[in-house]
Amino acid sequence: MRIRPVGTHALLLDCDDPEQVEAWRAELWHRRASGELTATEIVPGAVTVLLDGVPDPEAAAARIAGWRPRAADSGAATEEVRVPTVYDGEDLPRVAAHWDTDVPAVVDRLRRTEFRVAFCGFAPGFAYLTGLPPELAVPRLATPRTRVPAGSVALAGPYAGIYPAASPGGWLLVGRTDLPLFDVRADPPARLTPGTRVRLVDAP
Template identity: 60%
Template sequence: MRVRRAGASALLIECRDGEQVEAWRVVLERRREAGELRVVDIVPGARTLLLDGVEPDAEQLLASWPEPGGAAAARDQGPLVEIPTVFDGEDLADVAELWDLTVPTAVELLATTGFTVAFCGFAPGFAYMRGLGEKFGVPRLDSPRPRVPAGSVGLAGGYCGIYPTASPGGWRLVGRTAETLFDVRNEPPARLGPGTRVRLVPA
């Protein structure tokens, strides 16, 4: 782990992988709730954590705390959201071929995988979900689609994501859901936040 200053009141924690990011996120959230850390926002990324609005002594505090272990236990503690999913995506057959599986077996894998939201980005409410692992990572499309419908379930690299709104996109589509995942009238607007556990339930 490496800590860098990011402006006048932010710190950037650089981690070795997504597991370490998740472990640190859980620890820092708990310390904030306990009043041990004063921070406005904790924003996870693929391999970083941004602590925005920290006190001047935050860097020294981080250095004094033991490095957290793995994120396996943390994944069992986040809220669980089940997403009814129709597995009929345009790229499902291609994904199954890349995995050297039949389509029904690929669907079973997706439906039985416990996903965890690692971070959000790309578009408001777009959650990058870990769970498949590197073994089942797939490349993005060579040419992004100009429009991907809202609710489309896609894969890219080792992540699974659900498009909260219609937008261009290069992820491989494996299914779709009618669930609303982002609404500015809700609090919070995004239904899937970092640490949330997700299951894709065949509909």
């Protein structure tokens, strides 16, 4: 892990892989909650963690360099969100072909996988979910759809994701849910936040 200054009041942690990102995300949130770290925002990405609103970045970087995060799955259990899912996505046969299996096996694998929110982006409330092994990564569509319905459950690369609102998108559609994922009146507005465990369960 490498720490770099960003502007006058921010730091960027360059991590080796998504597992290290999650470990540092959890450690930094814990340190902020205990008063050992002051930062307005701690934002994980694919292989980075951004700390913004840091009063003294140089001193904070020196402290962080001496910390060793616990493993991503250690410590107190994180929240689990169960997402009721109907597995009727039009791209299920395409995913099955990439996985060299059939559609029922794809659905079974998704049901059994414990996902975790790695980071959020693309659109408000859109969470990038990890949990599938690297060999099951799938390519995006060559030509994105002009409109993907809200609640669509989809796969792209090594990630799963759920569209919180209708938008263009090139992910492979495997299902849908009616669970609201973003509400500006809620605190926090996003239902899925970094570190949250997610299960795609059968809709009643």
